[in-house]
Amino acid sequence: MIETRVCKAFGLQYPIFQGGMAWVSDAALASAVSKAGGLGIISAMNADADYLRGQIRACKAEVGELPFGVNIMLMSPHADEVAQVVIDEGVPVVTTGAGLPSRYLPAWNAAGIKAVPVVPSVAIARKVEQQGAAAVIAEGGESGGHVGDLTTIVLVPQVADAVDIPVLAAGGIADGRGVAAAFMLGAEGVQCGTRFLTAVECTVHPNYKKKILAAGDISTITTGKRLGHPVRVLKNQFARSFAALEYDSSVSNEEIERFGAGALRKAAVEGDEKNGSFMAGQIAAMIHDEKTCREIITDLFAQADEVLAGAAKWVR
Amino acid sequence: MTTFEKIANILKDYINCDLDDIKPETTFESLKIDSLDMVEIIMNLEEEFSVTVEDVSEIKTVGQLVEIIEENRK
Incomplete structure (x- = not known):
């Protein structure tokens, strides 16, 4: 059993976030992840306030008091209005992507929302920590969708050294070995996107899942x-x-x-x-089965436990 | 040295250009400084001048940067 500051800070059984994926991460997926002990995240994508409000309410109806989050893509034409919706609807956690959330952080902090920006560099991690972020997601270029240049193995330890708030690692994590490696690099949690794309509860088109399951290393x-x-x-x-x-x-x-x-x-x-x-992320190649969110999460952490406990065999 | 001169020197070292290439009206875009570079530069300037810059995304020119640093020092 792995317990870190991420579990405590966000009220989670497992220190794992499900990535906010446009057209994929809806209330159905997010609520399934939250009910399985991780943090489910609804993607606000480029949609307007009404769409997001509907999704948030649908998620709340499923998860009750369990925590969940919303991902706001800062380049969205509706960024200002959805940034207000998360306050009005009392969303506990907001992750951000595609830029610096500086202009929204004061209002979110005042509302008690835990802001967790996705960061592609050390300087950006330091900046958002200074502005009150609760944690950061250090996302390497192995991930799917919008990506930065640095890889997870290079970015995570540098961000972990630079900030005092917890770091979640993202990009290239699809099994317990990846989770264990992330912890070794200084992360206290992980965010997985592609792995959840093939979850049973994910409502994405079956052809999308089929393509992920068929992907190889160079796909x-x-x-x-x-x-x-x-x-x-x-x-x-x-x-x-x-x-x-x-x-x-x-x-x-x-x-x-x-x-x-x-x-x-x-x-x-x-x-x-x-x-x-x-x-899709590079780890699409390592995903071979459609499982429930609960199975995905428990399998990830059971294997991570095993890998971490077995690591002592290398030490003389 | 004025704030502008100090910042111009820091920028010159950061991107290896000539000091003459940096004027108050010079945009960061024309210097090929992207948003990642920009935040790194700001974090360095914050230490150098003991200031805090709230919104990095609004800064388009060297002159604007100088103005924000000077305002925050007061």
Whole structure:
């Protein structure tokens, strides 16, 4: 049994967050994760206040007093309004991605919301700690969706050294070995996204799950570097075409943006295997089965216990 | 040395450009300083000048940065 400051601070049985994935992390998935002892997180994605309010209420109806969270994508056109919704609805935890949440932190802190920004660098981790973040998620480029350049194994120990608040590791964690490794690097919790994409309770299109389960070690690539926001996706016709457009200097950035617009929805909702953007982390290759959230979490930590307890065999 | 001169020197060392390339109206975008660099620079300046910068994302030019640092020092 692993217990860290993350369990205490967020009221969790297991120190694990489920990543906020646009078009994937809805109330159904988040509530299942929270009921299994982790922190389920609803993605506010690019949707408006009404959508998020509905999801929050649906999640609350399922989880009762158990904690859950909302992920706010700071580049969302509705960021300001959803930042207010989490206060109005009394959401206990908010994670943020794609930027610095500085402008929202004072209001969230005042409302008693525990803010946990995803950080891609040491300086950003230090900045949000200074501004009152409860913890940080150090996310390496192995993860799916929007990614930074540093890898988890390099980023996590440096962030852990730089801040006093708890660090959760994300990116490249799909089994107990990854969880154990994250703890060895100084993390006190983990966030998994892709692993939960194939959860039984995840309502994403079955084709999406099928593609994750079929993925191999070299099945993902990062596209969008030229646009300044790289995204890790499964290789398919869409991803290959996107990559080709990026290398074509006669194609404008606007044309590339247009080509990519709506592609994630096509993947997650319609299951369009050709034209969808199937965001996934590199560890998609290590996911071989559809399990319930409870099975995913208990298996992760049972194996982590075993790996950590067995680590002494290396020491002379 | 004025605050501008101090900051210009720090920026010069950070990106290895010429001091002449940095004017108050110079944008960080034109210096190819991205948002990650920007936060790192700000954290270094906070230590150097014993100040706290609340919102990094609003700062577009060197002059604006100098202004914010000077305001916070008061």
